[in-house]
Amino acid sequence: MTLQRNTLSLAILLGIMLLSMAKLGFAQPVPGSDCWVQEDVTEEVGTNPFTGVAITTTTKKWVFQSKCAVIRDERMNWKDSHATAAVYCNSAGVDVYRLDWSGNGTFIFRATLAEINKVPATPASNTLIDGAGGFALYRLTSGELQVNTPPNWEGKIYEYTWAGCQ
DSSP, X not given: OHHHHHHHXXXXXXXXXXXXXXXXXXXXXXXXXXTEEEEEEEEEEEEOTTXXXXXXXXXXXXXXXXXXXXXXSSOTTTTOTTOSEEXXXXXXXXXXXXXXXXXOEEEEEEEEHHHHHHSOSSOSSOEEEEEETTEEEEEOTTSOEEEEOOOOTTSOOOEEEESOOO
């Protein structure tokens, strides 16, 4: 009975985790792809009672590569699973959303095409186009666009730079 209850609990937990991953749009690669690699994992399984030396075993385990946790929607920064902002190019301009720890977005601002086009394609200095709530969109001297966010809980500012909207 206990084994069945534990198995059911594990199945429910696994289901919740998969639903959470689907909600965020994470890729779910299969073992053997570039996202999963086999690594040797050494674990201590006991102690030799005569010598006091640790007894270990080494096994191969599939380990997921964090570089593969990408978001599958139309955002520009879809490869960055640690982003605190989501950046979207659309026919109206650039939309910026704040992302919370669970991946839910809150609209922050839209920089319209007219606002973006007011700034030269390659300005003499990095130029603020628009912003709100500590979030900002810049045109860089390279001609690229960049979104900066306010500091996260670690005090880190997220920056995302891209070629621009086509």
